[in-house]
Amino acid sequence: MLYIPCPWCGPRDETEFRYGGEAGVAYPADPDAVDDAAWSEYLFVRSNPKGWFEERWVHTSGCRRWFTVRRHTVSYEIRDPRPIGEST
Template sequence: MLQITCPWCGDRAESEFSCGGEADIVRPLDSDKLTDEQWGDYVFMRRNTRGLHKEQWFHGAGCRRWFNAERDTVTYQFIRTYPIGAAGDTHGTD
């Protein structure tokens, strides 16, 4: 079974986590002024990167916190995990 390192709880089974999609997506400041096409792009359009990718993960069966992870989408290997907003941290790797 795949192990994911929660920045707060340490190594846990993948079944304890949920992927929240691509990380570092910034919500538009004035969303009321967006066209339907612009809003659709924000909500639905993602990079779907092959290789190194930043994602949000939720530890639902543990501390119930969100964190970011860098993961290789080809090998599924997690390069590192870190708290959201702490991109310079190097909490755990697996």
């Protein structure tokens, strides 16, 4: 089980959270102008690195706030919990 540090509530069990996927995937500035290939790229394609990965979590059972962490996809080490919009 992961032990995830919520920026407001401190470290909690993974079961208190829901996963939100990769962080920083921007909504297309002009969605009407995006063709099918670019739209599916936006919807489905993620970077999926082996190593450090920026991702979103929401503390469902606690403060119900979304935040960003940096997780290592091999060691599962988690660093830099921060509110959305703040960079490290």
